[in-house]
Amino acid sequence: MTIFDKFKGLEAARASLQEAGIDPFNLTLDRIFSATEAEIRGRRTILAGTNNYLGLTFDPECIEASVNAVREQGTGTTGSRMANGTFAGHVALEREFAEFYGQRAAIVFSTGYIANLAMLSTLAGPDDTILLDADSHASIYDGCRLGGAKVVRFRHNDTQDLEKRLRRLGEQASRTLIVAEGIYSMLGDVAPLAEIAAIKKTYGAWLLVDEAHSLGILGRQGRGLAEEVGVEADVDFIVGTFSKSLGATGGYCVSNHPELDAIRYAGRPYIFTASPSPSVIASTRKSLQLLRARPELRTRLWDNAHTLYSRLSELGFTLGPQVSPVVAVRLRDKSQAFAAWKQLLEQGIYVNLILPPAAPEGGALLRCSLSAAHTPEQLDRIMEAFATLQTALAAHSA
Amino acid sequence: MASYNEILTQVYKVLTPFAKDEEPLAEETGLVADLGLDSMQVMRLLLEIEDYFDISIPVNILPDIRTIGDLTRQLEKLVNEG
Secondary structure, three states: OOOOHHHHHHHHHHHHHHHOOOOOOOOOOOEEOOOOEEEEOOEEEEEOOOOOOOOHHHOHHHHHHHHHHHHHHOOOOOOEOOOOOOOHHHHHHHHHHHHHHOOOEEEEEOOHHHHHHHHHHHHOOOOOEEEEEOOOOHHHHHHHHHOOOEEEEEOOOOHHHHHHHHHHHHHHHHHEEEEEEOEOOOOOOEOOHHHHHHHHHHHOOEEEEEOOOOOOOOOOOOOOHHHHOOOHHHOOEEEEEOOOOOOOOOEEEEEOOHHHHHHHHHOHHHHOOEOOOHHHHHHHHHHHHHHHHOHHHHHHHHHHHHHHHHHHHHOOOEEOOOOOOEEEEEEOOHHHHHHHHHHHHHOOEEOEEEOOOOOOOOOEEEEEEOOOOOOHHHHHHHHHHHHHHHHHHHHHHO | OOOHHHHHHHHHHHHHHHOEOOEOOOOOOEOOOOOOOOHHHHHHHHHHHHHHHOOOOOHHHHHHOOEHHHHHHHHHHHHHHO
């Protein structure tokens, strides 16, 4: 018996991937050409699984802001927000997020993962309950584990089940934090947020929404699902990330509750980690400006999403339940999905391979995420590769 | 109020489809170790039990549940405290 015994299953799975000649979970992008292209295993490859929704990672204005910040402020803060890690840029970005959302205040965190870890572990204590969608992201589950609250799941996007569980909680409902996401990252489906907000009000509960995959994508101003369905006033806390539509690394939370500031003094994931580097803050401030100034990016992203979703449907693939910039192709099992993923990569298309338990409802997924930066020619190549894949799958099952 | 034995009977009923021919279900039967349930199956099983007893099973107690007996004891607490 050793401390490594628990890894034996993983080692066996990894060995079988190595026999196949490629590990989809340890892939290296050797050179990055643009927001949508990189060199992978010696081949120029279209990136269709990087959550780079607005394609801002190579925007000249964002790069210039980032480079200037490095020159003026150095490469890192070397400290946590609570010590020496709060620079003027962090405070300015918090002010800009609050203003963007029309909320009282914002807090910036080092990553989106840490934002959820801090908010969930600190907001809900041992006398409180967290009622979360069963398909919530791992950062939400981990935040729940770090705090001491009772944690109960409701069936994914099932408002009847949510209400049933609030009813079971009785008086405890007023000390319950409901957690939902704007767009769910695996299937690209959207939460029934208007109904969730109404239920929250009925039972006097609290509501936190993670807009990681919906910031810059939904809503007239790009603020996310809460804006899209007109319930921003009923959402107590909105959490998000810089690492998708804003093209950097970091996280945030906005709220009208004055108590948000207490997270700075009580939230261990805020206190005990280094703050985002000046270059990250500078590019994020610029990309937030661009998200607001260029609504055409959102339009182009949605056009690309509709094009890919329609074409893959026509080809006969089983997809996630609704059109979104996340287009998930359902496949039968792990081995079929791995072979399909490998075939796409050999054709110069990178998508995400999602295996159980990360894939909801069992099965396996090829998860595509679109970008406003994908050109019509790149979309054509992605769709041609899927057409070839469909032919191969049909031949294999015949 | 539901007794331990009443709850155990219901748990056996829900788990019967997962039982292996050579091993009848018992309180010592491990949900993962013996029945080989994966995380998705455990999730579905818990949803069924939650609906039957009209309770919510907190995620926090799941690490303490390894056997049918563990599950039944936790359910007994939840059913009778509600």
